[in-house]
Amino acid sequence: MSLFRKAGEKFEETKQSFVSGRKAEYVCRACEKSVDKEYDHCPHCGEPAVEPID
Numbered sequence: 341m342s343l344f345r346k347a348g349e350k351f352e353e354t355k356q357s358f359v360s361g362r363k364a365e366y367v368c369r370a371c372e373k374s375v376d377k378e379y380d381h382c383p384h385c386g387e388p389a390v391e392p393i394d
């Protein structure tokens with residue numbers, strides 16, 4: 341449980357890291373940029389290639 345609490349404290353910092361692509365749950369296969377949710381179309385390149393990293 342302490343792991344989740346620590347993740348919550350880090351959330352704001354992590355969220356700002358999405359822009360640099362350091363950590364995200366989804367990624368676009370077309371342009372290989374990370375995105376913060378499973379978009380139908382990639383917000384970066386517009387391709388329908390966003391997939392969960394896992």
Ligand SMILES: [Zn+2]
Pocket residue numbers: 368369370371372373382383384385386387
């Ligand atoms: Zn893309």
